[in-house]
Amino acid sequence: MELAFAVVIGVLTASGVYLMLRARTFPVVVGLTMLSYGVNLFLFSSGRLATGGQPIIGSAETYSDPLPQALVLTAIVIGFAMTAFVVVLSLRSLADSDDDHVNGRIPEQDNARQEQEDAK
Amino acid sequence: MNHWLTAPILIPLIGGILQAFMGYAPITLRRTLAIATTVLTLVAAIVLLVLADDGSYRVYAFGNWQPPFGIVLVLDRLAALMLVMTAVLALFCHIYAIGGTDENSRQFHGLFLFQLLGLNIAFLTGDLFNLFVAFEVLLIASYGLLMHGEGTSRTVPGLHYVVLNLAGSAVFLISVGMIYSVTGTLNMADLAIKIPQVAEGNLPLVKAGGMMLLVVFGLKAAILPLCFWLPSAYANATAPVAALFAVMTKVGIYAIIRVYTLMFGNQAGELAGLGMxxxxxxxxxxxxxxxxxxxxxxxxxxxxxxxxxxxxxxxxxxxxxxxxxxxxxxxxxxxxxxxxxxxxxxxxxxxxxxxxxxxxxxxxxxxxxxxxxxxxxxxxxxxxxxxxxxxxxxxxxxxxxxxxxxxxxxxxxxxxxxxxxxxxxxxxxxxxxxxxxxxxxxxxxxxxxxxxxxxxxxxxxxxxxxxxxxLAGPISRYAEDTAAQLHDTSAYTQILSVPMVGEEK
Structure with missing residues (x-):
């Protein structure tokens, strides 16, 4: 289980980071979401992985650490709100600059425009 | 237990919630209430400064849970200094804002007060995860404030700021998870005790966690490889917001001072002076x-x-x-x-x-x-x-x-x-x-x-x-006392044994 868990975290984080480095806002938002999934799983594993453990002492033979679960819950809520905000913000950026490039415009177009002006 | 410690958090919280429901109230009423809230926050901060100047630590344990099990607020000289500095800056920025900046948005005052709320939690908290939550509170308010104003010039710098800070939050969570997985605690005082006792094999984990924390705080403080978002974001924000943001980088610096003198200070054994x-x-x-x-x-x-x-x-x-x-x-x-x-x-x-x-x-x-x-x-x-x-x-x-x-x-x-x-x-x-x-x-x-x-x-x-x-004399005297208090970490860890309500005899 540990190996599967670690591989999932690794794949999520790697794809998240890769997508975040893209030039369009949509992949960046998806990348941020995947990164936060990976981080949430990682945070959960900081309480050690156990099956059949309950977070209440005495209810089962092994008990699991309740704190990482509380931390993950908080991180999920915050991550969800932030994702909603960044989606709205990237839509506004698309509307404001008529382009979904993260810089609001494509650098090549900028250069082409500059060259045209220079030619005049 | 000292209930005054919650005042700099509760006052902007209540004021901000009031503002959130008053979007359609007359603007003079909103302005009066908003300024009154900021003035009250400043008064509370000054009261805390006077309290903290005796050099002892004051603790407020939420829900009367004994630290390290519950979240605590800790007031010392550094926290009080940061509170007063922020409240003074915020008051003048707020007065400037009612000169016309607040007119084109109904939620400006609410966001401004929530920003203060997040800053004050960050300065008072004695818990690493609570520091993360405080960062998120102040960041989400700052996203709104940064985008406040007419025109489209802020959208792209705002987007960069938000995405960078979201990535920063992810790194913060990873480092918190790493430190927790080894020490089993996130209370700063408890961490100061536990980190020197970490077993040899687990040291690299704590070290990596500590260095990643430095990256996060460095992003907030805008240290060189992580500073290029700042000029365009600040230069495009409206004036009172940019002026208030002068304190945002100082939150990162506060966190570096707090975490690295307390947790990775001279007494931290192998990890002493980590990152310095x-x-x-x-x-x-x-x-x-x-x-x-x-x-x-x-x-x-x-x-x-x-x-x-x-x-x-x-x-x-x-x-x-x-x-x-x-x-x-x-x-x-x-x-x-x-x-x-x-x-x-x-x-x-x-x-x-x-x-x-x-x-x-x-x-x-x-x-x-x-x-x-x-x-x-x-x-x-x-x-x-x-x-x-x-x-x-x-x-x-x-x-x-x-x-x-x-x-x-x-x-x-x-x-x-x-x-x-x-x-x-x-x-x-x-x-x-x-x-x-x-x-x-x-x-x-x-x-x-x-x-x-x-x-x-x-x-x-x-x-x-x-x-x-x-006032250079008193201020430098206070700064010296603060620094001396910071570097004497054994006193900070005493907060773990502070009696809870009902235990005092």
Whole structure:
């Protein structure tokens, strides 16, 4: 289980980071979401992985650490709100600059425009 | 247990919630309530400063849970100093904001107060995860504030700011998870006890976690490789927001001081002084980068935004010594730079309003109205920021220069800081002489009116520099006491044994 868990975290984080480095806002938002999934799983594993453990002492033979679960819950809520905000913000950026490039415009177009002006 | 500790959190929280429901109330009512809330926050902060000045730690345990099991608020001299510094800055920014900035959004005051709420939680909390939550609270309010205003110029810098900070939050969570998985606690006092006891095999995990925390705080504080988002974001924000954001980088610096002196301080065994050997060169490069940016700035706002980065470099250089003298010099400089940079953002906006289409660009333009008043304010701000006598920046930089001990530190710090200050002086003189002196013929049609709330708040923030000089004795005494208290971490860990309500006998 540990190996599967670690591989999932690794794949999520790697794809998240890769997508975040893209030039369009949509992949960046998806990348941020995947990164936060990976981080949430990682945070959960900081309480050690156990099956059949309950977070209440005495209810089962092994008990699991309740704190990482509380931390993950908080991180999920915050991550969800932030994702909603960044989606709205990237839509506004698309509307404001008529382009979904993260810089609001494509650098090549900028250069082409500059060259045209220079030619005049 | 001291219930006063919750006041700087509850007051802006309640005020902010009120504002959220009052979007359609008359603007005078909203303004009155908002300013009243900020004034009350300042009063609460001053009360806490007086309380904290006896040098003891005061603890508020939420839900009466004994630390380290529950979340605690901890008040010490550093927390109180940061609270007062923020509240003073926020009050003047808020007064400036009611001069017209708040008109085109119904939620400006709510966001402003939530921003204060997040800042105050960050300064008071004694729990690493709660610090993360505080960062998120202040960040989400800052996203809203940064986007506040007309036009589309803020969207792209805002997007960069939000995405960078979301990535930063992810790194923060990873490092919190790493530290928790080894120590089993997130209470800062408990961490200070547990980290020296970490087993040999687990040390790399804690070390990696600690270094990743430095990356997160470095992103907030805008240390060099992580600082390029700052100038365009701050220069495009509306003036009172940019001025309030002068304290945002200081939150990162506060977190570095708090976490690295407490958890990775001298008593931390193998991990003592973690990251500090990185911090000194990075700080000096940040400083040089800020100076280069200031020299190349094309507008007054950009110039002041680069000044923020210069002050971050200066502060971190002093902090990275890890000595009482270094920290106290940094704290003295912190007060000076936060207020003056905030004031300079407001002055840049006032100049912008007087110059029509030239705005705050550093270009020749027709002679501005109120030139004497504005240029004197700019001169005072520049003198205080560069660190020329007789204003407070000079004394602060002198203290920082004196805090360097070893020969190589002295050589590096003195040369970079002094040459950097000289070039900053050139940047300010160039900007000031072009904007105020080199006039072309012409007449500016639309001028912003200098209402009392605008001019009073801007001049008050700048002239706080004089106040710091007049009160230099008590302030440096307080800064020294704060630094001494910070470096005596055994006293901080006593909060774990503080009696809860019902246990006191």
């Amino acid at each position: 050997d990185w911090l000194f060169p990075l700080a000096l490069i940040t400083l040089s980068m800020g100076v280069i940016g200031a020299l190349g700035a094309e507008s007054l706002r950009k110039l002041v935004a680069w000044q923020v980065i210069i002050s971050v470099g200066t502060l971190l250089a002093a902090i990275s010594f890890g000595t009482v003298a270094g920290t106290s010099a940094a704290l003295f400089y912190l007060l000076n730079t936060t207020w003056v940079v905030g004031g300079l953002f407001l002055v840049a906006d006032l100049v912008d309003g007087q110059r029509g289409s030239a705005g705050d660009k550093i270009v020749t333009a027709p002679r501005i109205a109120n030139r004497t008043f504005l240029s004197v304010l700019f001169l005072m701000g520049a003198v205080a920021a560069v660190g020329l006598p007789p204003l407070s920046g000079f004394f602060a930089k002198l203290l920082i220069l004196k805090s360097a001990v070893t020969e190589s530190d002295v050589a590096w710090l003195w040369s970079v800081l002094l040459i950097g200050s000289f070039f900053t002086l050139i940047a300010y003189s160039r900007a000031g002489s072009i904007v105020f002196w080199r006039n072309v013929d012409g007449h500016i049609e639309e001028r912003q009116k200098l209402t009392p709330s605008l001019s009073v708040s801007a001049s008050a923030l700048i002239s706080l520099s004089i106040v710091i000089v007049v």
